[in-house]
Amino acid sequence: MSSVGGPVVAAAAGGGAGTPHVLAVDDSSVDRAVIAAILRSSRFRVTAVDSGKRALELLGSEPNVSMIITDYWMPEMTGYELLKKVKESSELKQIPVVIMSSENVPTRISRCLEEGAEDFLVKPVRPSDVYRVFSRVLR
Amino acid sequence: MAAAALREQLNAHIASMYASGMVDEQFQQLQMLQDDGSSPGFVAEVVTLFCDDADRIITELSKLLEQPTVDFDKVDAYVHQLKGSSASVGAQKVKFTCMQFRQLCQDKNRDG
Numbered sequence: 001m002s003s004v005g006g007p008v009v010a011a012a013a014g015g016g017a018g019t020p021h022v023l024a025v026d027d028s029s030v031d032r033a034v035i036a037a038i039l040r041s042s043r044f045r046v047t048a049v050d051s052g053k054r055a056l057e058l059l060g061s062e063p064n065v066s067m068i069i070t071d072y073w074m075p076e077m078t079g080y081e082l083l084k085k086v087k088e089s090s091e092l093k094q095i096p097v098v099i100m101s102s103e104n105v106p107t108r109i110s111r112c113l114e115e116g117a118e119d120f121l122v123k124p125v126r127p128s129d130v131y132r133v134f135s136r137v138l139r
Numbered sequence: 140m141a142a143a144a145l146r147e148q149l150n151a152h153i154a155s156m157y158a159s160g161m162v163d164e165q166f167q168q169l170q171m172l173q174d175d176g177s178s179p180g181f182v183a184e185v186v187t188l189f190c191d192d193a194d195r196i197i198t199e200l201s202k203l204l205e206q207p208t209v210d211f212d213k214v215d216a217y218v219h220q221l222k223g224s225s226a227s228v229g230a231q232k233v234k235f236t237c238m239q240f241r242q243l244c245q246d247k248n249r250d251g
Binding site: 028029030031033034037038040041043102123124125126127 | 165168169171172175177178181184185188189191192219220222223224226227228229
């Protein structure tokens with residue numbers, strides 16, 4: 001069952017123990033709902049949070065996150081700043097990170113990729129975008 | 140019979156939304172996510188979230204535009220949010236209106 005909305009962590013039940021667990025980070029409740037539904041349709045287990053701060057809190061307590069997909073522009077901590085913190089952490093740096101943004105800015109994209117992002121998706125994110133990236137990264 | 144008639148009415152309404160440009164392909168993507176069975180009730184859920192979010196943003200915009208001196212940067216930031224969420228749900232007309240609105244912000248055109 002899933003209950004998406006508000007600032008609280010929203011979790012969607014997924015498959016068994018072998019199901020990849022994806023952490024989705026977006027301050028927009030609408031975009032959180034959309035990305036969570038796209039990930040559920042691929043049978044991923046999804047936890048959606050509304051900020052980089054909450055994402056880091058969850059990563060500190062949840063050992064089995066397979067992938068992070070995060071919005072770029074968020075208040076207080078951008079997706080780029082979250083990416084940097086993940087890649088600077090010895091415990092977290094192996095987790096693939098995908099960035100999403102509504103703006104197609106080449107310098108922003110290259111900066112994220114240089115920092116270690118697996119891919120950069122321009123919003124609105126489509127199921128085909130997610131399938132393409134995740135099947136490559138989680139192969 | 141009644142259910143079939145309602146379904147037909149709903150489908151006709153959705154078709155007219157596409158034909159009039161009110162919604163675009165992204166809305167179709169959301170319908171497909173619902174139809175694949177993994178997210179029943181998803182379209183209603185996300186549209187409700189969008190309407191609540193839009194209502195909040197429009198309220199904030201109204202307050203900002205009533206100020207003697209309009210902070211166009213703040214107005215633009217809110218319109219940017221609305222443009223993003225409208226694009227995510229396929230609300231094409233809203234998205235295009237936001238794009239026009241952002242141009243007016245850049246021109247600092249309150250009357251526009």
